Structure formats: C-alpha cells, structure tokens
Amino acid sequence: MIYIGRKDVSGNDWGDAFADAIGGTHLDSPVGIADVVLDKNCWSMKTVKVKDPFASKTVRLISGRCSPDYSYGITDPHEDVQKTGEAVLNIWNERINIATDHYSRLRTSVLVRSYDLLSYRLFEEETTRYRTTDYHWIVNSNGNLLGLDRDDKVCFTWQPHGSQFTIHTEVPEEAVKFTLRKPPTLQKEDVLKAINFSDEWIDILK
Secondary structure: OOOOOOOOOOHHHHHHHHHHHHOOEEOOOOOOOOOEEEOOEEEEEEEEEEOOOOOOOEEEEEEEEOOHHHHHOOOOOOOOHHHHHHHHHHHHHHHHHHHHOOOOEEEEEEEEEEOOOOEEEEEEEEOOOOOHHHOEEEEOOOOOEEEEOOOOOEEEEEOOOOOEEEEEEEOOOOOEEEEOOOOOOOOHHHHHHHOOOOHHHOOOOO
C-alpha cells in the first residue's frame, strides 16, 4: 500500500492481509466479531493508529454499535448510567454467544500502526464476554459513559450519540514489534508499462 501511494491501512486491508497469511477467509463482518475465519476459528480484526506504537501501553478498540434503546428500550441513557452500561455489555456478550455457536475459538488480532506506517506492534487476545457486575459506570465531561473495573481503571467507553462501544485494551509486553523500510512510490508510467497498456484497450462510444 505504501508502494502505490496509499496513505493509511484500513481495517479491511488488515483483514485481507491476515486472511491471506493464514489461508483463511475474510468475511468483513459488520458486527466485527468474526471478520476472518479458518475452520472453527475466527478473528476480530482491529487496527489502531498511534504516534508511537512501541511506547503505547493501551489502545482503544472500536467494537461496533451497542444500542440500549433498540435492545432494551432505554431512551435516556443518562437516567441510570449503571443500567445503561450493563445493557451495553449484555449486547456485546450476546454477540459473543452467537459467535460461539458457530466457532470454537474467538480471538482478536490487533495491529497498532504509526502515523507514517513504518512502525508496528502486533498482538492477539481472546475475545471474551464481560461480567456486568464487575464494572461500574460514570459519565465523563463529554457525556460519554465510562465503564470502570473495581480498581477504577477505565475499561470501556460508550458514546450515546451513535452508540459506539470501545474497549480499552492493554498492549502486552510480548507484542511483536516490527518496522518497514519506506519504498519509493510506484509511478503511473511504470504500472502502465508493467501491464503492457495499449490505447487499443479504450473504445470511444459515440
């Protein structure tokens, strides 16, 4: 992608690359639980952009939309934030339940990339359910709900506007670190020459 002048790596790009590497199938699931599958195994593919992948201790994984209004009839998410937060986790847990009906192992593959796409960290973790009673919920200054564990560490963010659910994940020390050398950008003329382009390929329709 750098070679052809692309400015970034999307989640679909990462899913395609991972599926190709393991010989799996990239389903590009809109829910994001089973993006890539191989036999009875599935992976949720996540890619995160940070300033310095090697220094990052935690990353935020956007993990789909969880709507307590649609699923539980909670029209005012701030009226009882604990109830809303538990509903959000229940929606997530149900997605995991559905996935486990089809796959024996669920994992999340995370590619942390730098802004210049030259430095990376790569790690995997189990995709798990969360016990709702292990977390308490508060509202931050932006009106978003934060899910904290018993040590008051932020584990989740949920945005009422759009219902986006984000999981805060620690980057393990053993996460693979690697860098890329920036290749020269492929020129248009070189591409046309490589494919033996001819003006005869173009038909002008009157």
